[in-house]
Amino acid sequence: MEKPSWKIEAERSGNSLPDWYTLEEAAHYLGLADGSYLGRLARESKIITYKVGKYRFMDSKQLEILAEKRN
Numbered sequence: 001m002e003k004p005s006w007k008i009e010a011e012r013s014g015n016s017l018p019d020w021y022t023l024e025e026a027a028h029y030l031g032l033a034d035g036s037y038l039g040r041l042a043r044e045s046k047i048i049t050y051k052v053g054k055y056r057f058m059d060s061k062q063l064e065i066l067a068e069k070r071n
Helices: 005-012 023-030 036-043 060-070
Strands: 020-022 050-052 055-059
Touching: 005 023, 020 023, 020 060, 023 036, 023 055, 023 060, 036 055, 055 060
Parallel strands: none
Antiparallel strands: 020 055, 050 055
16 A cells, blocks of 8 residues: 555654544545544444554554455
């Protein structure tokens, strides 16, 4: 999976973790309006995410799987 330029820049500035996407970043990558749909899927255990504090993260491999399923 090739990282989009906005993700690379966010990692460079220290605002994002390498190989991990917040649900907002994942939604942006998938072309969704926001992360609420992904949040619902995570709460229903339909996608694998990891919650740290109040944020949920998805690793790049899980995001690839989700992107393939959406196509």
